[in-house]
Amino acid sequence: xxxxxxxxxxxxxxxxxxxxxxxxxxxxxxxxxxxxxxxxxxxxxxxxxxxxxxxxxxxxxxxxxxxxxxxxxxxxxxxxxxxxxxxxxxxxxxxxxxxxxxxxxxxxxxxxxxxxxxxxxxxxxxxxxxxxxxxxxxxxxxxxxxxxxxxxxxxxxxxxxxxxxxxxxxxxxxxxxxxxxxxxxxxxxxxxxxxxxxxxxxxxxxxxxxxxxxxxxxxxxxxxxxxx
Amino acid sequence: xxxxxxxxxxxxxxxxxxxxxxxxxxxxxxxxxxxxxxxxxxxxxxxxxxxxxxxxxxxxxxxxxxxxxxxxxxxxxxxxxxxxxxxxxxxxxxxxxxxxxxxxxxxxxxxxxxxxxxxxxxxxxxxxxxxxxxxxxxxxxxxxxxxxxxxxxxxxxxxxxxxxxxxxxxxxxxxxxxxxxxxxxxxxxxxxxxxxxxxxxxxxxxxxxxxxxxxxxxxx
Numbered sequence: 001x002x003x004x005x006x007x008x009x010x011x012x013x014x015x016x017x018x019x020x021x022x023x024x025x026x027x028x029x030x031x032x033x034x035x036x037x038x039x040x041x042x043x044x045x046x047x048x049x050x051x052x053x054x055x056x057x058x059x060x061x062x063x064x065x066x067x068x069x070x071x072x073x074x075x076x077x078x079x080x081x082x083x084x085x086x087x088x089x090x091x092x093x094x095x096x097x098x099x100x101x102x103x104x105x106x107x108x109x110x111x112x113x114x115x116x117x118x119x120x121x122x123x124x125x126x127x128x129x130x131x132x133x134x135x136x137x138x139x140x141x142x143x144x145x146x147x148x149x150x151x152x153x154x155x156x157x158x159x160x161x162x163x164x165x166x167x168x169x170x171x172x173x174x175x176x177x178x179x180x181x182x183x184x185x186x187x188x189x190x191x192x193x194x195x196x197x198x199x200x201x202x203x204x205x206x207x208x209x210x211x212x213x214x215x216x217x218x219x220x221x222x223x224x225x226x227x228x
Numbered sequence: 229x230x231x232x233x234x235x236x237x238x239x240x241x242x243x244x245x246x247x248x249x250x251x252x253x254x255x256x257x258x259x260x261x262x263x264x265x266x267x268x269x270x271x272x273x274x275x276x277x278x279x280x281x282x283x284x285x286x287x288x289x290x291x292x293x294x295x296x297x298x299x300x301x302x303x304x305x306x307x308x309x310x311x312x313x314x315x316x317x318x319x320x321x322x323x324x325x326x327x328x329x330x331x332x333x334x335x336x337x338x339x340x341x342x343x344x345x346x347x348x349x350x351x352x353x354x355x356x357x358x359x360x361x362x363x364x365x366x367x368x369x370x371x372x373x374x375x376x377x378x379x380x381x382x383x384x385x386x387x388x389x390x391x392x393x394x395x396x397x398x399x400x401x402x403x404x405x406x407x408x409x410x411x412x413x414x415x416x417x418x419x420x421x422x423x424x425x426x427x428x429x430x431x432x433x434x435x436x437x438x439x440x441x442x443x444x445x446x447x448x
Binding site for chain 1: 245248249252253256257260261263264267268270271274275278370371372373
C-alpha cells in the first residue's frame with residue numbers, strides 16, 4: 001500500500017480543486033446560503049461532517065459495491081448518512097441543530113459529495129478518503145465565509161448576524177456606519193453570482209501571476225542558447 | 229470497487245448478472261434502511277420532547293405562561309377543516325385555561341398570499357377577543373425586504389413590526405393602504421398585508437366560534 005501525502009490531499013481540496021472556485025460544483029447551496037457569514041460557515045461545517053463521513057463509509061465498502069450499480073449505492077449511502085446525522089443532531093446536539101438543521105438535508109443535493117465519493121473514495125482507503133472529504137468541505141468553508149461575509153457587509157452593513165445562536169451572548173458587529181441604508185442587491189441572488197465571479201477571477205489572477213513568476217524564474221535560470 | 233479489468237473465467241449470463249446485482253442493491257438498501265430506522269427509534273423520544281419544548285417556547289412569546297395553568301399542549305381540539313385559518317386540511321387549536329375559566333385559544337394560521345408563497349403563523353386570541361400575540365413560524369419573504377414580518381429578522385428590535393397587533397382593536401387590523409391602522413414598510417406591502425389579513429381572518433374565526441372551541445371534547 002502506498003503512503004498518502006495528507007498535506008497534499010488537504011491542499012487539493014482546500015485550494016487547487018476548490019469546490020466553489022475550481023470545480024464549480026454544488027453552486028446551488030453556495031449561492032443560496034451565502035447571504036451571511038454565519039449561514040455560510042454553518043452550511044460548510046455541516047458539509048465537512050457529511051463529506052468526511054460519506055467518503056469514509058464508501059471507501060470501507062468499496063470492494064462490496066458492484067461497478068454497475070455504484071451510483072445508486074453511493075446515493076443511498078449519502079442519503080442514509082445525512083438522515084442519521086440529521087436525526088442525531090436533532091436529538092443530542094439540539095442547539096447546534098437549530099443553527100445547522102435546515103442546511104443538513106440540503107447537503108444531500110450537493111453534487112460535490114457524490115463527486116468526491118465517485119472520484120476519490122471509491123478508489124482509496126478510508127483515512128485518505130475521509131481527509132479528502134473534509135478538505136473539500138474546508139475549501140467550501142473558505143468560499144462561503146468570504147462570500148457570506150462580503151454579501152452581509154455590503155447588504156446590511158453588519159457582520160456575524162446570528163452568532164448568538166452559536167456563541168451565546170456574542171453580538172453582530174456593525175462594520176459600516178449605523179445609518180448605512182443597506183444594499184439589497186448584494187443579498188439577492190444576482191449579488192451572489194457577481195461576488196462568486198469576482199472570487200473566481202481573483203483566484204485565477206493569483207494563480208496566473210504565480211505561474212508567470214515561476215516561468216520567469218525558469219527562463220532566467222536557463223542559459224539563453226537553449227533550443228527554442 | 230471491482231472495476232471491469234480482467235474478464236472472468238466463465239462470463240456470467242445476463243440473467244445471472246442481473247439477479248446478482250439486484251440482490252446486492254437489495255442488501256445495501258436493507259442495511260442502510262435498518263441504520264436509518266435504528267437511528268430514528270433511538271432519537272424519537274428525545275426529538276419529540278424538544279419539539280414540544282420549542283412549541284411551548286414559541287407559545288410563551290405570544291401568551292404569558294402565568295396567564296394559564298393547564299397543560300396547554302395536551303388540551304387541544306382538532307378540526308377536520310379550517311379554511312378561515314388557511315388550513316383546509318385540518319387544524320389543531322390549543323386551549324389555555326386558568327382554573328376552568330377559558331383564557332385564550334392558540335392556533336396556527338397560514339397566509340396563502342405572501343410575496344413568495346405561504347406564510348405560517350401562530351397566534352393567541354384571548355377570551356375577550358383581543359390578541360395575545362402573533363409570531364411568524366415559517367416564511368420565504370425576500371431577505372432584507374419583506375422578512376421584517378419575522379421579529380428575528382426585523383431591524384427594529386425594540387418595537388418589531390409584528391408587535392402592533394396586540395395594541396390595536398380588531399377593526400383596525402388592515403394595513404394603512406387598505407384603510408386600517410397597521411403600519412408597513414415602503415416597498416414591502418404584500419408581506420405585511422398577507423400577515424395582517426390572515427391574522428384578522430383567524431381572530432374573527434376564533435371570536436365567533438370560541439364557545440364551541442373551548443367546550444368541544446370537554447367532559448361536563
